[in-house]
Amino acid sequence: MCDCNVxxxxxxxxxxxxxxxxxxxxxxxxQLDEGESFVLVNDHDPRPLLYQFGTNYPGAFDWDYIMKGPDLWRIRISREAA
Known part of the structure; x- marks a missing residue:
């Protein structure tokens, strides 16, 4: 079921x-509940941030590249079940 207002x-x-x-x-x-996500937009690959997530939230997040440069990067970060 889609909650299209979200x-x-x-x-x-x-x-x-x-x-x-x-x-x-x-x-x-x-502030995310399990299964929720947000999108980062940046002008370079924020790979150091990925490593920081891995340290701070091991197994509790998903990092999905929506767009990989070269001028624009979009990453969806989701909260997973820990």
């Missing part, structure tokens, strides 16, 4: 000061 949160990192990015991303993830 919209996915999109965080466009290109418009957020670098020092505020990770706090916003992890805060957004912490």
């Amino acid at each position: 919209t996915e949160t999109v965080i466009d990192l290109r418009h957020i000061m670098p020092r505020m990015r990770h706090g916003l991303i992890f805060s957004t993830f912490d």
Whole structure:
């Protein structure tokens, strides 16, 4: 069954000061219920963030590249059952 009124949160990192990015991303993830997700938009591959998720939330997240550059990256981050 589709809840078509639900919209996915999109965080466009290109418009957020670098020092505020990770706090916003992890805060957004912490508010997700199991099965929920949000999308990051960036101008480069945020691979270090993937490693940080692996350290902070092992087995509790999914990282899915929707678009892989070269100028625009879109990643869906989902909360999985721990």
